[in-house]
Amino acid sequence: MFAAEREYQFRPSNVTSIAAATPPTLASVFKSQPIETIQAGSALFWERDPAKHIFEVVEGVLRVVRIIGDGRRIITGFVFPGDLVGISMKDRYLYGAEAVTVTKVRRFARSAFQEKINQCPELRPKLFARLCDEMAAAQDQMALLACKTAEERLCSFLLLLARRTGAISKSTATVDLPMTRQDIADYLGLTIETVSRNMTKLTARGMIVPKGRHGYQFKIDRLALLAGDDDADNNSYDDHDMVVGQRFGRP
Amino acid sequence: MFAAEREYQFRPSNVTSIAAATPPTLASVFKSQPIETIQAGSALFWERDPAKHIFEVVEGVLRVVRIIGDGRRIITGFVFPGDLVGISMKDRYLYGAEAVTVTKVRRFARSAFQEKINQCPELRPKLFARLCDEMAAAQDQMALLACKTAEERLCSFLLLLARRTGAISKSTATVDLPMTRQDIADYLGLTIETVSRNMTKLTARGMIVPKGRHGYQFKIDRLALLAGDDDADNNSYDDHDMVVGQRFGRP
């Protein structure tokens, strides 16, 4: 849900004495909490459950699920390690969170979390930035759902995965698709058949190359061309405090 | 963009009676700023402009616009009086804001706004709540775009307008549609023709009744039935810092 704070991953080793020299990060709030394991397919919480906790994903992938009316399902996002899920001001969750793979999380009571945020002024802009990142992602997704063709949606999705979880070496990305076709379809506003057909088509055209059971490999810029939003920096890494200029012509 | 703070208007008296003298609201931050007028059709700011200011809409309607790739346009939201627009942590706006009608706004420098927020601890949860509300709205919109039929989208849209701007008297709402069909189409991920046809169809069925130039009248619950998300409370007002225990089943 919330964009990972990549910049904090390589935090200098520093032992947690009480709020003293520790550079406070959102992750550090959860640091002391025990790790819980969620089996693949089971839910961390359901839509409309009382929103008592906030979770940090340590490992694995969650899907964020909403059901409307007559059982139609939509996945509004996937949650990756480093992300938080369950943040809200309502007293009930607006969505469910289910494990796509076996997932490890840390739990924090919402009230305690709020207190923590209020106590540490350094934390607030970070939380705020995450909300803004998530908002930006939601707008991207709206653009995808409102405008893009099935093929463009799939390419956008693969690029998203590459950015969030993929192994990238010199403009070639290798991604794993742990979620089912149904999950992908519900995320992209398509049917499983359309997802399947377009994956086949992309493979046939050599735009993506299957690697192993659920893996694919592709050239980032070639797929970016097919993703629709050829806007300058939309496909590059976020310009939060980095400026990455990797952008050539063609191979 | 940000949902109006309805919840604070009718706050029950038993809750937090902290600041007696000045109840600080987000609106009060802008109170002292001069009012600027934007002509219909012109922009308050453009996508990718340096994000120097935050605006409060006092009167009128703005549309929030994004352009992807080859000129496809999407409207991610409309901004009504009481809402804020332009909030972000990036240094450039992720979207443009254009006046649908003549619009009056108050402007506030982003840096000054941030400072204000940091100074007033009462303001922070309110800003936070707005972000969360907006996030919830974005998720609703994703569900709409991913799942709903053209007719359902239009009904949802009319209900949204009724909630935000409409005159409601005993289950009958009267709304004004100041935006063009093109705006509606770009908001709902449809074409103007589809919008037009479905409006005609709804009118023919007597589900909505034209009132004046751009106005329509309808029974809220009848339209809610057609809006797709027949979820219990989706169309009701939000239960912000109230704990409503409406939930039987069994614990």
Next chain:
DNA sequence: CGAGCAGTTGAACAACCTCAAAAACGGTGG
């Protein structure tokens, strides 16, 4: 080996889109 499930493929169909033209509106200037 067979049951069960996820994924693929095919053919017919529907919803929505595209293109085109007509109609309604709103402003402007006689």
Next chain:
DNA sequence: CCACCGTTTTTGAGGTTGTTCAACTGCTCG
């Protein structure tokens, strides 16, 4: 007040993309 023009909206006919329904493949796990 009316005639004119540009714009927005409506209406129509035909085309496309993605859906639906159905059969088939292949994998995993008893």
